[in-house]
Amino acid sequence: MLYLAQVVENNISQKLELHLLAKEESSNQWFFCNEEYALIADDNKLCKWLLLLVEINEKGEIVRYRHAKDWVLNIIRDFINNGGGKSSDFLLEEQVRIEKWRQELTLESQDLTRLKLEMETRREELQQLEHNLSLERKKLND
Numbered sequence: 001m002l003y004l005a006q007v008v009e010n011n012i013s014q015k016l017e018l019h020l021l022a023k024e025e026s027s028n029q030w031f032f033c034n035e036e037y038a039l040i041a042d043d044n045k046l047c048k049w050l051l052l053l054v055e056i057n058e059k060g061e062i063v064r065y066r067h068a069k070d071w072v073l074n075i076i077r078d079f080i081n082n083g084g085g086k087s088s089d090f091l092l093e094e095q096v097r098i099e100k101w102r103q104e105l106t107l108e109s110q111d112l113t114r115l116k117l118e119m120e121t122r123r124e125e126l127q128q129l130e131h132n133l134s135l136e137r138k139k140l141n142d
Helices: 067-140
Strands: 002-009 016-026 029-039 052-055 064-066
Touching: 016 064, 016 067, 052 067
Parallel strands: none
Antiparallel strands: 002 016, 002 052, 016 029, 052 064
C-alpha cells in the first residue's frame, strides 16, 4: 500500500517516525489517514518535516520510500494545467448562482413584508369595522 507520510519526532521516545497522512486506495484515489504512524528502522538519512511516498506491506513493514517533492509538484502542475482553470470557472459560476439566489431571496422577503403589511392594514380595518358595528348596536339597543 502506498502512503504519503511526513517524518516527525515522537514526543516520548524522541525518535523519528512516519506520520501517515494519506493512502492510495486505487489509482489516483487517495484518502486521508486518521492519526496513523509507522516506525522507521533506519532514520539516519531522514530529517523532520520531510514528505515521503512510502510503500508498506501487509505486515506493516516499510518496503521502500522516496521523496515526495516531485510527486507533489506534478499534482500541482496537473491541477494548474487541467483542473485549475475549471476550478476557477466553477467558483465563478457558483458566485453567480449564489448572487442570483440572494436576489431571489431578497425579492421573496420584500413580497412577504408587503403581504404582512397588507394583512396588518386589513386587520386594523376589520377592528375598526367591529368597533363601528359595536357602536351601532349600542345605539340601536338604547
